[in-house]
Amino acid sequence: MAVHVARDVDDATRAVAVDERAELIAGGTDLMVEINFGRRRPGALVAIDRVQELRGISRSGRVRVGAGVTYTQLLADDAGSAALREASRSVGSPQIRNAGTIGGNIATSSPAGDALPVLAALEATIVVRSVRGERRVPFAEWMTGPKRNGRARDEIIVAAEWESAGPKQTFMKVGTRNAMVIAVASLALVVDASRRRVGVALGSCGPTILRADRAQSFAAGVLDELGWERQAAPTETACAEFGALVASAARPIDDVRGTAAYRSHVLSVMAARALARVAVLG
Ligand SMILES: Cc1cc2nc3c(=O)[nH]c(=O)nc-3n(C[C@H](O)[C@H](O)[C@H](O)COP(=O)(O)OP(=O)(O)OC[C@H]3O[C@@H](n4cnc5c(N)ncnc54)[C@H](O)[C@@H]3O)c2cc1C
Known part of the structure; x- marks a missing residue:
């Protein structure tokens, strides 16, 4: 299986656009389970875990958490949401929290994904990008069913954003x-x-x-x-x-x-x- 290690978001969007068989991999904590159980067999992988642009957290009234931010990072760097910290602490084991990303949780869209009720309650916006440009989707419109959402195959989730909501x-x-x-x-x-x-x-x-x-x-x-x-x-x-x-x-x-x-x-x-x-x- 070909693996392309993306340098930046533009590189990743191009790589998934040109190869229809390519799937993104971030921490691999959902995707590798699917591959190991034979439920998915991507023709190629585009690894985005080294893309720095996806790893940032910024807070200036509006909070922006990059899709590549791991649960461990969410516990160490304050994203200004106590609920997201509590959800991050409850995910898997230390190994899963070190590798698993918020973007992977949003992309998998399991009704049991722990970051997702928090994003819904915060009325977050999901930011996705492809070679066609960027679009912003309110979380309320993101999930369409169990493990289903409105993301096109070649779109990369770049961040989740929300208005800072205070301590309560x-x-x-x-x-x-x-x-x-x-x-x-x-x-x-x-x-x-x-x-x-x-x-x-x-x-x-x-x-x-x-x-x-x-x-x-x-x-x-x-x-x-x-x-x-x-x-x-x-x-x-x-x-x-x-x-x-x-x-x-x-x-x-x-x-x-x-x-x-x-x-x-x-x-x-x-x-x-x-x-x-x-x-x-x-
Ligand atoms: C032992 C174990 C325990 C777990 N415990 C929990 C738990 O307690 N709570 C919980 O919510 N989850 C849990 N999970 C599931 C998983 O860890 C999370 O859903 C995690 O957030 C997935 O992130 P990832 O970076 O590993 O995704 P990956 O496995 O890399 O990717 C998952 C899917 O998302 C896509 N994807 C990844 N990043 C992007 C992106 N930026 N843009 C577009 N598509 C993308 C991939 O193509 C793939 O289809 C557990 C998993 C395991 C194996």
């Missing part, structure tokens, strides 16, 4: 054990106090990452009363109501990792705890 945010994940585990259910909650906006997104509870719109409106109402900028705890009743609304937004199924009923239950518990947790952050 968290990510939670339930699995069959505490580490090295695919989510049975996950949840990201972002309260952007300066924009008076609540983002709630669910992982592993439907064919794509789901938003919980009614729960978002309910939490915004609670924060209108408590004060968005204040560090004040909502009542237990409000947290429980929020949890019930989050669970009602899920479209879970029974599978080897858990039942639909269990997923709904843990979502309501996680959501209630998440609201109580973020409300007192400041």
Whole structure:
């Protein structure tokens, strides 16, 4: 199998444009599993793990995280999202976190991808580039089904961007054990106090990452009363109501990792705890 080691993004976009059989490889933690199990057999690989342009994190009001940024890097360099840090800490093992990239997670588009509920709750934009130019896709329009998205074969994800949302945010994940585990259910909650906006997104509870719109409106109402900028705890009743609304937004199924009923239950518990947790952050 031919392997082209890309020098920069332009080099990589040209390499995937000229060879229809070529697939990108970043950390290889998803793709090599597919290849090793015989599920995919790319005719050629374009390696992008040495492309410096994809490895940067910048923050100037708007946050930009390059697609080649690994989970280890996200834990070491502050991208200004506590929820993304929490999600990064929960991914795989140290070896997986050293190699696996946020761009690979976005490209694989598994409903269980841990970075994805966070990007959804932050209302991130995915930036993709090809020889035809660059386009920006709101995360809400990115995923089209389980492991499916709107990326054209020759497009490279270059970055994820979002408006800095402040400290009131968290990510939670339930699995069959505490580490090295695919989510049975996950949840990201972002309260952007300066924009008076609540983002709630669910992982592993439907064919794509789901938003919980009614729960978002309910939490915004609670924060209108408590004060968005204040560090004040909502009542237990409000947290429980929020949890019930989050669970009602899920479209879970029974599978080897858990039942639909269990997923709904843990979502309501996680959501209630998440609201109580973020409300007192400041
Ligand atoms: C043991 C193990 C444990 C894991 N645990 C977790 C976990 O807890 N949580 C979790 O979310 N994931 C987990 N994963 C999955 C995986 O580590 C992540 O999805 C990771 O983010 C993939 O990134 P990568 O750079 O390794 O992608 P790669 O394997 O290099 O690529 C994956 C796919 O994305 C494409 N791609 C990669 N980069 C780009 C780009 N910039 N533009 C366009 N396409 C691109 C590739 O062509 C390929 O199709 C685990 C995997 C393993 C093997």
